Amino acid sequence: MKYLKILLIATLLVACKNGEQQTAAADFKSWAATPPMGWNSWDCFGPSVVEDEVKSNADYMAEKLKDFGWEYVVVDIRWYVDNQTTGHYNAYDNSTFILDEYGRYMPSPSRFPSAGDGVGFKALADYVHSKGLKFGIHIMRGVPKEAVFNKLPIKGTDLTAADIYSTESECTWLQDNYTVVAGKPGAQEYYNSIFDLYASWGVDFVKVDDLSRPYHTEEIELIRNAIDQTGRKIVLSMSPGATPIDEHAHATAHANMWRTIDDFWDNWAQLNYSFEKCAEWAPYISQGAWPDADMLPLGKFIRGERATDRYTKFTKDEQYTLMTLWTMFKSPLMFGGNLPDNDDFTNALLTNKEVLEVHGYSENNRQWFKENDLIGWTADDPKTGDKYVAVFNSAGDGFVTTDNLLYRSGTLSKLTDGFGENIDIELPENSKELYLIVNDGGDGISWDHADWIDPIVHLEDGTEIKLTELEWEEAFAGWGTIGVNKSISGGDLNIKGTTYNNGIGTHSQSIIRYKLPENSKRFTAFAGLDIAATNSETGSTVEFMIATQDPTPKNEAPTAIPVNLTDLGLTGKYLIRDLWEHKDLGTYSDSEFKPVINYHGAGLYRVSEVK
Structure with missing residues (x-):
């Protein structure tokens, strides 16, 4: 049986102090001038995260990671389902949905006790903000079916949710919502109403799901308009992937980040596949508009969709590869594990200032070469003129080599x-x-x-x-x-x-x-x-x-990867520094530098001219 709880309490739009909502919509790219970094509840808790778990991750980030640029705390999917307690979605007709009188989802009061009495996420956002951090939420594209069935009014209009929906293009994997039809009276007003609500809560980041695959141009534009009219800096993340690469210009014009692949988990096959997608999207990296290679499935998972009470399956070498590729690609970094369970190695990956400098401020990031299972990336340091070089020993995926696939x-x-x-x-x-x-x-x-x-x-x-x-x-x-x-x-x-x-x-x-x-x-x-x-x-x-060639992996040994500086236009002597190890390795020229990289491993280096 399906349940519905409607909060018949008028939602009070809380005035923000000190004019924090007074921003220019045209400047939305400046809201994410560097790729966003934070924590998202999905990998660890699936759709069932509760308030105390969010707070404990916020506490940890504030104490251990904030000084390194980590700032977003994001509550992922289905926070509005009162009886969602596991890492897998409840069936639609066995879900207790919480909505207000205007057909807008509200946080579950049993899972988020501070959200009762119409407060919504305001109290939790205030808690996160008190730590010097930013607060984010996940939503699904569209209008709740429960709002349509019950003909709940659209705030500020004489229309109802039943006037703006279509059953076409319904999400294939979660049936909570219907499509909002752009151009119908009330469609823009509905999206305005939910983003006004989020702005009143103090939301800084919204991840909108079922938006990029397939690519919903008209709803994306409704959402962009809705964010802009709030006057609040709300970073927009579009999900999931793969976003069609032909839509790069539209995505850049409307969002701060968008997914390049489907959900990414801790297995080498997907990480190996990400090399291809990152190289494909690298030409479209631009400040404030970031192709998103998806979350970092690192650390410990508690009750996620594909991970229950275990640590990441990535080896340490594979974790270096993940962090190095995401860094050189300038992907947003959203950590997926339970932060309080982090060990020293995991924290070292997240707090390396030299690596994070590359992630935040490097330019001209691109794949340099791909030869058999060896891959190289380069980028520039705009402040010093130095080069960054990353090399990877992909060596197949452990089952087959992915070199020369058709x-x-x-x-x-x-x-x-x-x-x-x-x-x-x-x-x-x-x-x-x-x-x-x-x-x-x-x-x-x-x-x-x-x-x-x-x-x-x-x-x-x-x-x-x-x-x-x-x-x-x-x-x-x-x-x-x-x-x-x-x-x-x-x-x-x-x-x-x-x-x-x-x-x-x-x-x-x-x-x-x-x-x-x-x-x-x-x-x-x-x-x-x-x-x-x-x-x-x-x-x-x-x-x-x-x-059409034998895909059996041939080599799982460490491999020396020549770095030909001349091919990068670098002549003379150069000092090479290992950024992961914080260590100067010496001076090199031409192809003298040949780092030995472990199977599935990576190296990241700064190349500085010796004058």
């Missing part, structure tokens, strides 16, 4: 539209073999049934050859027997309720190797999660990859 889907999950991706790729000339690869997408749970639907090799003369009619040369899966025209469990091939007669049913992790017919030109397929995976409560994330 196709990589990134993580697919129940959050993915259609639960899959269409594939249409050109095959390199004279290719002899084809490898179909399915990897775990990041949850670390072995229930990831996956299907290759209608896998077809197209020859130069137009002939189509179904892979289901070819015998593979070699195949293995994480468990079970790979199925031809059936799932790995032996049932029908079924993706999101649609059954298919032609395809291959498999499981992560798996590799299927075929010998390609002569004159093979293209490969097409639809790759998606089998219904067995999406019906499971224990996990369903995969990544599809395609290669």
Whole structure:
């Protein structure tokens, strides 16, 4: 049964002291002049965080991290559901929603005791502000269904929520809201009303979900207008990814940060994939408008969606890689673990002033080279003219090497539209073999049934050859027997309720190797999660990859990576300083500097001319 609690208490818009709301809307990019840094409750607590947990993380940040630039404390999703107690979403019809009389979500009084009597998040925001920090919240795009069903009025109008909604483009993974239709009378007024409420609470940061994938241009513009009319500096974060790169100009014009990928977790496959996405988005980094590689899944997780009472699965080398890549990419840094459980190593990652200087103030950040599994990034120090250089030993993802892949889907999950991706790729000339690869997408749970639907090799003369009619040369899966025209469990091939007669049913992790017919030109397929995976409560994330070369990892040893200074236009002698170790390494020229980088590790260096 579905429950609804409506607070029939007029919401008092609290006047802010000392004119703190008097800002110019046109200056919103100055509100995040450097990439935002803070803590977000999602990784650690999922949708179930409570007030004392938020306060304890704020206390820790104020004491240990504030002096290093960490400032945002963000309450993530579903703070308005009174009976949300676990890391997984309650079903819509088993959720107790808290709204005010104007159809605006209010914090759960059982989870946030200070929010009762119509106070909302004002008291909690005041507490965070008293620590010298900033307060943020998460919201879903759209208008609450409960406001629509109950025809709750839109503040300041004679309209109701039922006048502004559409069932089209409803979020596929959380059914709390309907779409707000731009252009309908009351649509802008509704968004104005919720952001006026947030401004009255003292909110400094809003993460808006289900906004960037697919890209909701009109609602983004409603939200931008709503923030601007409040007169308060509220940083806008758009989520989730992948934001279409063709929308970079629109995103830059309307938001302070936007996601480049889907939810990022602590597994190497996703971190390895992030190199590609960061390189793709690097040309669009600009001050006050930051492509966002997502949160830092570091430290300890308590009861998150994919993490219960455990520490990050990233090795120390992988944590250096994560922090170095996010630093060179200038991604916002939002820590995901429970800060009071941090150990000395984790805090050292977050409090390295030399590294944070790169993150905040470097310019011209870009990928420099990618050769096999070795990657380099560069950036400039605008104050000194020094160069920053980062090098990475990506060395595959532990299951397959990602070098020379023809196709990589990134993580697919129940959050993915259609639960899959269409594939249409050109095959390199004279290719002899084809490898179909399915990897775990990041949850670390072995229930990831996956299907290759209608896998077809197209020859130069137009002939189509179904892979289901070819015998593979070699195949293995994480468990079970790979199925031809059936799932790995032996049932029908079924993706999101649609059954298919032609395809291959498999499981992560798996590799299927075929010998390609002569004159093979293209490969097409639809790759998606089998219904067995999406019906499971224990996990369903995969990544599809395609290669024509053996993807087996070849090297997991430390590797010397030459840094050719001449290629950077640097001639003469240069002092090189290791920023993670706070140590000068000596003077070098040309390609003399060859740091040895651990498997899945990284190095970050300042290069200064010796005069």
